[in-house]
Structure formats: C-alpha cells, structure tokens
Amino acid sequence: MKALLLVSELEDYTISFASGVARHMPVVLGVPRRRYAHLASWFDPAVDLHLLDWPRHRSLANPWFLHQLTRLIRHEQPNLIHLLSNTTLWLNFAVPFWRPIPLVTTVHDVELHPGDSDTRTLPGWAPELMVRQSGHVVVHGEGLKRMVLDRYSKSPDCVHVLSHPAIHRYAELARRQKMARRSSDGTVRVLLFGRIFAYKGLKQLIRAEAILKDVLPNLHITVAGRGDDPWVFRPLMGEAGRYDIRNRFIEDEEVAQLFLDADIVVLPYTEASQSGVLNLAAAFGKPVIVTDVGELRATVQPNGLGMVVPPDNAEELAKAIRTLVDNNDLRNNLGANALEWATGPNSPDQVGARAAALYREVVGSC
Incomplete structure (x- = not known):
C-alpha cells in the first residue's frame, strides 16, 4: 500500500508527519520546491520526496501545474491521497480527476484565527470546498472533530483525530x-x-x-x-x-x-x-x-x-x-x-503509525 501526501506550506509539521508515516508504509510526498528544497535533508530517507514547481495561488501557471500533478498521481498509483492542509485553492479543481482514489484532508483550523492576515489571502470558499470534496477528514483533537461535524455534512466515521506530532528538527x-x-x-x-x-x-x-x-x-x-x-x-x-x-x-x-x-x-x-x-x-x-x-x-x-x-x-x-x-x-x-x-506517544514515529493504520482503514472501507 502506498500513500501520496500533498501540501504547499506547513514545513515543520510536514517533515514530522511525513517522516513518521514513512517508517510504517511507502510514502510519496509532493511539495513546492521554493519552500522545501533547503529542507530536503530533514526528511526520513524513506520519504519519496518530489520537489514540485508549485505556483503561488494567484499564478496563471496553476492549470498546467494541476495537469502535471495529475500525471504524477497516475504514475505513482497511490492507494490513497492525503492533503495535509485544506488551504490550497487550485487543488479543488483537480480532485475530480483523481477519483476513485480515496481522498483524506487535514483541517488544522476549522475557523480562521482573528487577525491572521496570512490565511485571509485565500478565498473563504476554497478550504470549505476541499473539505466537502474529501471522503475523510483529519483533525488534531476531539473538540475540532465536533466543530467539523457541526459545520460539514460528514459522518462521524469519516472524521478522524490524529495528534499533531512533535517537531524535533x-x-x-x-x-x-x-x-x-x-x-x-x-x-x-x-x-x-x-x-x-x-x-x-x-x-x-x-x-x-x-x-x-x-x-x-x-x-x-x-x-x-x-x-x-x-x-x-x-x-x-x-x-x-x-x-x-x-x-x-x-x-x-x-x-x-x-x-x-x-x-x-x-x-x-x-x-x-x-x-x-x-x-x-x-x-x-x-x-x-x-x-x-x-x-x-x-x-x-x-x-x-x-x-x-x-x-x-x-x-x-x-x-x-x-x-x-x-x-x-x-x-x-x-x-x-x-x-x-x-x-514517546507523540513522537513522529508513533503518530505516523496511527496515520498508517488510519490509511489502511480508509482504503479497506472503500
């Protein structure tokens, strides 16, 4: 079984999470070259790291990027795709082309933080649409799970809690x-x-x-x-x-x-x-x-x-x-x-083991 992970930001989180999962199953990770090239050595060697020419969300190059990304997915033939954040506008338009591969999305923040000018640059519909298109959602706590269930039409069996792994870098x-x-x-x-x-x-x-x-x-x-x-x-x-x-x-x-x-x-x-x-x-x-x-x-x-x-x-x-x-x-x-x-319990290795078990459960239920 193979998981393909995608994320455009969250470098420290991604290093911990992807490295942890890769100790328990094959992992392909696609990330922007401009943000991750200098961090490549921090990943566990088991991570199959792809540094992509991932455009900023205002760039006209995004349609071509989505085409290339879809080709990568078809080449890798993952059993599951996990978006490590729902704050990517353009991936919304590619999701229909990835079916029937199961899609999991991590929602770090169900509501925007007050005064968070970084996240507010993204149109509000984009992260919401990604959650609605995802068959399964991951959050980092039971309280956040309740918020997702209240806000989105998801079955409780499709919203999963995985803790945020420790950042050791x-x-x-x-x-x-x-x-x-x-x-x-x-x-x-x-x-x-x-x-x-x-x-x-x-x-x-x-x-x-x-x-x-x-x-x-x-x-x-x-x-x-x-x-x-x-x-x-x-x-x-x-x-x-x-x-x-x-x-x-x-x-x-x-x-x-x-x-x-x-x-x-x-x-x-x-x-x-x-x-x-x-x-x-x-x-x-x-x-x-x-x-x-x-x-x-x-x-x-x-x-x-x-x-x-x-x-x-x-x-x-x-x-x-x-x-x-x-x-x-x-x-x-x-x-x-x-x-x-x-x-110990919140190390990347142990969080990664729980994530790998979740992936097998999701794929097995499809």
Missing part, C-alpha cells in the same frame, strides 16, 4: 551543531514564539509582566516572530531591558537557541485550534503555560506538559509565571514530562 539541529544554553546568571527567560497576530495574546503577556515587575526582577521576556508590530504595546511595558523583541522571520539556528535558552514557553492565545509551538517546545523539554482555548488544555493537562490559565486574564497568567519561576523542581518535572511525550 530544531532540537536535532542544536544537537548536531553542539549548541548550548547561554548562561542564565539568575535570569528566568519566558518565550513567546511564532507569528505575532492578535490572537497570540501578546497584550496579556505584557500586562502579566507589568504585574510581576516588582516581585520577579530576574524575569526576561522574549517575543520572536514576524507579524504585527509588538511595539504598539510599548506604553504597557515596564523596563525595556526586560524585553527582547525580534519582530521578523527567525532563522533555524536562532530558533534552536531561543528554545535552548527558554525556561518557560508561553502560549497566551485568545483563540487557537492546536499549536506547532507547543510541539516544538516539547521536543526541547520545556514547560509551557497555555490558555484554555482549542485543544491546548486537552493536550497539556493530561500529559503534564505545563499549566493552563483562562484566556484574556493577565492576572492568572502572571500567577502561573510566578509559580513556575519560583519552583525550579516543578519546571524540571513538567519539562521532563514534555520530552517524554515528544519522544
């Missing part, structure tokens, strides 16, 4: 390059990493820091990632020296160093589905503080990965930060749990 990079944590000299570093959009909760983190400025003089906040300008909240900030703001794309080695240096990773989101940052932090064995949105509580609490606080509540966020700062043993225990989870 940056931790492995740190090991390969023998990178080390910077000396903390008593400083406790809190990291907010990723695309800085409204829903990421930066405002609440800054308010929490203001609450803690007198009781935790050794606290240092790092905000790293492109997106909205964090300095709009400058009037809410305390001492500028307690902040390290990096409002830009973060290169791989810098990502690795940020997570090595972090004592606590915060995800104070006002809205979320699940989080790649959580899965990256776990691979470094870092404790997290998350808000009770989306699948974050259902992931963090049962696995002992960190603390959960209400969204939009700077006081509770500050209390959780202080608890972890003051309790080094608790931080270490939560971090150990996170690493065990990332290398």
